[in-house]
Amino acid sequence: MRYIEPHGHMVSRTTDDYHDMATAGCQVVCEPAFWAGFDRNSAAGFYDYFSQLTEQEPKRAARYGIQHYSWICLNPKESENLELAEEVLSIIPEFLAKPRVLGVGEIGLNKNSRNELKVLEKHVDIAAKHDQLILVHTPHLEDKLKGTRLILDLLRNDSRISPERVIIDHVEEHTVKMVLNRGFWAGMTLYPESKCTSARAIDILDLFGTDRIWMNSACDWGHSVPLAVPRTALEMKKRGYSRDVIDKMIYRNPIEFLSQCPKFKVPEE
Amino acid sequence: MDVSSIFKEGNACFPVCKMERYIVGFVLELMTRQQVLDLYFMEARSKVLDLAAFLDRVDRAEGKEDFRLNALRHAMSHLQGRQLRRAEKVLLSLSDPSSLPIERALGQGACGAWSGPTPDRQRKKKSKSP
Numbered sequence: 001m002r003y004i005e006p007h008g009h010m011v012s013r014t015t016d017d018y019h020d021m022a023t024a025g026c027q028v029v030c031e032p033a034f035w036a037g038f039d040r041n042s043a044a045g046f047y048d049y050f051s052q053l054t055e056q057e058p059k060r061a062a063r064y065g066i067q068h069y070s071w072i073c074l075n076p077k078e079s080e081n082l083e084l085a086e087e088v089l090s091i092i093p094e095f096l097a098k099p100r101v102l103g104v105g106e107i108g109l110n111k112n113s114r115n116e117l118k119v120l121e122k123h124v125d126i127a128a129k130h131d132q133l134i135l136v137h138t139p140h141l142e143d144k145l146k147g148t149r150l151i152l153d154l155l156r157n158d159s160r161i162s163p164e165r166v167i168i169d170h171v172e173e174h175t176v177k178m179v180l181n182r183g184f185w186a187g188m189t190l191y192p193e194s195k196c197t198s199a200r201a202i203d204i205l206d207l208f209g210t211d212r213i214w215m216n217s218a219c220d221w222g223h224s225v226p227l228a229v230p231r232t233a234l235e236m237k238k239r240g241y242s243r244d245v246i247d248k249m250i251y252r253n254p255i256e257f258l259s260q261c262p263k264f265k266v267p268e269e
Numbered sequence: 270m271d272v273s274s275i276f277k278e279g280n281a282c283f284p285v286c287k288m289e290r291y292i293v294g295f296v297l298e299l300m301t302r303q304q305v306l307d308l309y310f311m312e313a314r315s316k317v318l319d320l321a322a323f324l325d326r327v328d329r330a331e332g333k334e335d336f337r338l339n340a341l342r343h344a345m346s347h348l349q350g351r352q353l354r355r356a357e358k359v360l361l362s363l364s365d366p367s368s369l370p371i372e373r374a375l376g377q378g379a380c381g382a383w384s385g386p387t388p389d390r391q392r393k394k395k396s397k398s399p
């Protein structure tokens with residue numbers, strides 16, 4: 001099995017996780033910038049984090065034969081302080097120019113507040129001006145439906161944004177249809193409790209097909225499973241999906257989306 | 270349809286049925302009901318038991334409950350009957366149905382259920398009132 005982990009917060013994981021992922025066939029891991037579990041207090045804190053993502057983590061992954069790419073942004077959870085947000089937004093373009101940065105992400109909403117929307121709009125503007133791919137985080141649990149609608153409306157109102165260059169992540173049964181129908185890519189996050197289980201993610205594939213969709217573990221410092229993608233691939237096999245369709249879901253689909261960024265290099269066979 | 274003897278080539282562990290659904294680009298061979306039951310029944314049984322035990326545990330405990338319990342009971346009502354899209358309905362039932370952004374996010378996280386009225390809960394109330 002070969003696969004790509006298109007969304008993993010590897011700075012929170014141990015080398016054992018890299019080892020397990022490499023053993024399971026992981027060729028590439030993509031790491032969106034996210035919330036550290038506490039609010040950072042200064043732009044310098046973000047600068048260090050972005051440096052860790054773009055310089056240190058690729059080296060750590062390379063020891064296990066895994067290519068590492070990242071996405072840069074300020075997490076929606078840290079958008080309430082507009083002054084700090086402005087400072088952080090101003091350092092983002094410097095990192096977008098780095099050789100292993102794929103685009104702006106994971107931007108989006110958390111509690112669907114006015115300031116979160118303002119900062120989201122600014123991120124989308126940066127992405128448009130710098131011709132970047134976008135990875136969007138949709139809110140958790142009861143806030144997801146409303147947040148997904150607000151995000152899709154905002155993106156559709158910006159004529160510079162092509163939906164096929166945007167992936168809307170953490171879709172579930174109540175949001176996947178609106179995402180795919182509007183031409184965006186959809187990401188399913190395989191979490192043990194709060195997002196999709198493997199079985200439900202495969203149900204979504206049964207219903208909506210395997211075009212413009214990928215699966216990720218979004219493994220981070222919380223309750224998550226770094227091997228969620230290959231485990232779901234095994235469950236797809238149990239459910240009768242062919243080897244070719246599984247390969248499309250866990251390898252070729254991520255490549256199709258990520259290759260829209262010229263910096264992304266398809267792993268050598 | 271007799272599916273018991275139909276197995277994917279060379280792999281007797283993973284039965285595949287003949288019922289096919291055509292999705293753009295490939296033929297999807299959906300499992301039969303029997304196969305779905307064989308693969309997932311024990312897991313579903315265990316989850317129903319966990320849910321039942323959770324409700325018992327809540328009832329045995331002292332003190333007031335909050336809105337989440339009521340929200341869960343409404344969500345569970347979508348499991349009854351034979352209508353499809355139950356998972357989607359459960360998620361919608363637990364979701365904030367409003368459309369305007371909130372003024373400020375004050376550090377609160379999501380708790381899994383919406384505290385206000387949702388369309389399905391309101392429909393239920395109406396159908397109960399004389």
Ligand SMILES: [Zn+2]
Pocket residue numbers: 007009032034106137218
């Ligand atoms: Zn994430």
